[in-house]
Amino acid sequence: MNASTGSHHKIRAEHLQRDAYLYVRQSSMRQVLENTESTKRQYQLRERALALGWVSEQIRVIDCDQGMSGSSDAGRDGFQQLVAEVSLGNAGLVMGLEVSRLARNNADWHRLLQLCAFTDTLILDQDGLYDPAAFNDRLLLGLKGAMSEAELHVLKSRLQQGILNKARRGELKMPLPAGLAYDELDRVVLSPDTQVRETLKKFFAAFRRLRSASAVVKEFRRENIQTPHYSRTGPKSERIIWGELTHSQALHRLHNPRYAGAFAYGRARSRRGPDGTVRYHKQPQEEWTCLIQDAHEGYISWDEYQANQEILTDNAQAYSNDRRPPPREGPALLQGIMLCGRCGKRMTLRYHQRRGQMIPQYTCQRDKIEQGRTNDCQRIPGAAIDKAIAELLVSMINSQNVDVAIAVSRELQTRLDEADRLRYQQVERCRYEADLARQRYMKVDPDKRYVAEVLEAEWNEKLRALDEAQISYEAARERDALTIEDDHTAALKSLPRDFSAVWEDASLANRDRKRMVRLLVEDVTLLKDTKVTCHIRFKGGTCKTLNLPLPKSAWELRKTAPEVLTAIDELLNEYPDYKLAEILTKRGMMSGTGKPFSSAIVTRIRIAYRLPNRWTRLRRQGKLSAPEIARRLGVSTEKIRRCREFGLLTAHEFKEGNYLYDDPGPDVVKQIPQLKKNAHLTAAHTTEEVQYAT
Numbered sequence: 090m091n092a093s094t095g096s097h098h099k100i101r102a103e104h105l106q107r108d109a110y111l112y113v114r115q116s117s118m119r120q121v122l123e124n125t126e127s128t129k130r131q132y133q134l135r136e137r138a139l140a141l142g143w144v145s146e147q148i149r150v151i152d153c154d155q156g157m158s159g160s161s162d163a164g165r166d167g168f169q170q171l172v173a174e175v176s177l178g179n180a181g182l183v184m185g186l187e188v189s190r191l192a193r194n195n196a197d198w199h200r201l202l203q204l205c206a207f208t209d210t211l212i213l214d215q216d217g218l219y220d221p222a223a224f225n226d227r228l229l230l231g232l233k234g235a236m237s238e239a240e241l242h243v244l245k246s247r248l249q250q251g252i253l254n255k256a257r258r259g260e261l262k263m264p265l266p267a268g269l270a271y272d273e274l275d276r277v278v279l280s281p282d283t284q285v286r287e288t289l290k291k292f293f294a295a296f297r298r299l300r301s302a303s304a305v306v307k308e309f310r311r312e313n314i315q316t317p318h319y320s321r322t323g324p325k326s327e328r329i330i331w332g333e334l335t336h337s338q339a340l341h342r343l344h345n346p347r348y349a350g351a352f353a354y355g356r357a358r359s360r361r362g363p364d365g366t367v368r369y370h371k372q373p374q375e376e377w378t379c380l381i382q383d384a385h386e387g388y389i390s391w392d393e394y395q396a397n398q399e400i401l402t403d404n405a406q407a408y409s410n411d412r413r414p415p416p417r418e419g420p421a422l423l424q425g426i427m428l429c430g431r432c433g434k435r436m437t438l439r440y441h442q443r444r445g446q447m448i449p450q451y452t453c454q455r456d457k458i459e460q461g462r463t464n465d466c467q468r469i470p471g472a473a474i475d476k477a478i479a480e481l482l483v484s485m486i487n488s489q490n491v492d493v494a495i496a497v498s499r500e501l502q503t504r505l506d507e508a509d510r511l512r513y514q515q516v517e518r519c520r521y522e523a524d525l526a527r528q529r530y531m532k533v534d535p536d537k538r539y540v541a542e543v544l545e546a547e548w549n550e551k552l553r554a555l556d557e558a559q560i561s562y563e564a565a566r567e568r569d570a571l572t573i574e575d576d577h578t579a580a581l582k583s584l585p586r587d588f589s590a591v592w593e594d595a596s597l598a599n600r601d602r603k604r605m606v607r608l609l610v611e612d613v614t615l616l617k618d619t620k621v622t623c624h625i626r627f628k629g630g631t632c633k634t635l636n637l638p639l640p641k642s643a644w645e646l647r648k649t650a651p652e653v654l655t656a657i658d659e660l661l662n663e664y665p666d667y668k669l670a671e672i673l674t675k676r677g678m679m680s681g682t683g684k685p686f687s688s689a690i691v692t693r694i695r696i697a698y699r700l701p702n703r704w705t706r707l708r709r710q711g712k713l714s715a716p717e718i719a720r721r722l723g724v725s726t727e728k729i730r731r732c733r734e735f736g737l738l739t740a741h742e743f744k745e746g747n748y749l750y751d752d753p754g755p756d757v758v759k760q761i762p763q764l765k766k767n768a769h770l771t772a773a774h775t776t777e778e779v780q781y782a783t
């Protein structure tokens with residue numbers, strides 16, 4: 090086909106009125122830099138377009154995909170621009186070197202072809218000019234697309250196979266993490282840099298000691314130790330950079346088998362997402378493409394590496410959503426097994442110090458943490474709940490119950506044995522059938538070849554069935570053995586006969602008490618509204634529900650009992666504060682905090698509950714103060730005091746040594762002169778008296 094003549098039968102005036110698009114693509118940066126030849130050829134197509142009749146202003150070059158791979162159009166603006174121009178009918182001609190590689194993905198390519206056919210757009214490559222609207226041309230173009238996709242596939246798989254083969258031999262040269270390096274013979278050795286080596290040794294030693302990646306990070310930061318890593322991108326790539334250890338770096342280091350001297354390939358698989366981006370998924374160790382232990386020197390042994398993986402998995406589980414942490418020292422019985430009745434999540438535990446005691450509180454705060462809410466989902470004081478559940482357990486578990494449980498588990502064992510026998514019979518039957526088939530085959534007349542063949546096939550079939558039966562029997566047996574071992578029969582047997590005695594033994598550690606709870610209780614769901622409802626699920630499926638009154642909050646617990654308040658109110662009619670303390674204590678009453686009363690406590694309660702004090706009460710009854718009486722009788726306050734001491738006035742103490750008086754009759758004045766001779770006896774009190782009375 091000769092397309093370079095000035096005119097071509099496929100080109101019509103409409104085509105020449107529209108623009109010609111030259112699509113230039115090199116699929117990787119290296120190609121762009123090194124393969125200038127191909128780029129040059131792509132630009133030569135421009136000359137062809139000119140020869141076909143387009144003028145140079147009409148030729149638009151799309152080359153913004155330089156450096157993008159062609160296997161999908163996602164992320165390739167240039168290809169999308171081309172598709173847009175074609176579908177808008179702006180293009181009369183699309184040019185590309187090996188035009189089918191415009192889009193290496195067949196679906197993209199066919200879409201472009203279809204659009205070109207609809208919009209009457211021609212296609213030009215170095216082989217010729219095509220009209221996608223014509224059947225033959227479209228067939229050819231379609232084939233070209235299919236071929237190039239196939240070619241890409243073959244190329245890729247050949248490359249990958251090569252890589253895989255090399256990897257399987259452990260010879261694939263891959264980027265090494267900081268601390269390891271290739272020597273002149275491409276062998277992996279520990280980094281020649283002493284600081285790098287020492288830092289990594291310290292890192293692994295720290296993890297050995299602390300068993301937690303974040304603890305190691307904290308220690309490194311606290312001690313201000315910089316750690317080495319490679320930057321894989323940018324101008325400083327392949328150069329060691331020193332910086333503070335981050336948590337993700339620490340995890341990478343711990344998960345990287347190369348530090349254990351192992352060569353591994355295929356630890357992650359890539360998958361292209363619907364938007365064209367590539368995502369990496371970590372694979373479990375057994376699915377790695379290859380793993381060669383002791384391939385080179387390392388910082389830790391393979392066994393230590395494996396142990397580290399286990400530690401990390403455990404640590405991760407401890408932070409997962411549904412953790413069931415091991416029993417700890419604190420007294421809260423339900424630690425780790427209580428569920429929130431409102432949202433179903435596991436509740437956490439908090440302790441408060443109250444008068445030297447650890448008071449547990451169960452809280453559901455998962456949503457608060459995850460969704461930034463301000464309030465806990467539920468918050469329930471735990472002491473009363475723990476007490477109720479402990480009582481329930483003690484009442485439920487007695488020697489009789491334990492015997493029943495053991496009987497049940499024995500029954501279970503019998504049932505398993507029975508199942509085992511049945512499965513064994515199945516094996517026996519298969520064996521019998523196989524034997525029969527063998528005998529039939531042996532007896533057949535060797536001349537009857539056809540019959541012999543059928544019988545032989547049958548025999549083989551029976552042998553295979555026997556094999557299968559045997560394998561499944563062994564597997565089931567193993568499973569049962571596990572069930573029985575895991576079963577709590579042993580644990581049940583070890584449960585003491587007298588549960589309550591052990592339970593209440595003061596020397597029993599909290600941790601052990603909790604272990605006992607866990608042996609018996611699967612979980613406890615707590616729901617607080619007007620009361621606290623605890624649904625207790627026992628191991629084995631039995632459920633029990635406890636309804637408890639709302640536990641008192643801290644201030645309610647400290648609240649003065651109502652009978653104490655009544656008593657105080659009544660006593661205040663008769664006695665001043667300081668005498669009340671004495672009387673209340675004599676009556677065996679205690680303050681809200683459980684202390685004996687003092688006059689200060691009584692005064693505090695009186696003020697807190699706004700009970701009128703003794704002075705107010707007396708004044709309300711019309712009692713008079715010393716100066717008031719003195720004024721009325723026309724004597725000094727000093728004389729009033731002496732009158733009281735001589736019993737001439739009825740006095741009511743409202744505070745220690747302070748009095749209010751009944752209204753005295755006029756006779757009192759007549760008796761006053763007799764008091765004068767005893768004046769010296771009480772003179773010392775005078776100033777005091779005046780002070781209080783005013």
Ligand SMILES: [Zn+2]
Pocket residue numbers: 429430431432433434453454466467
């Ligand atoms: Zn909740």
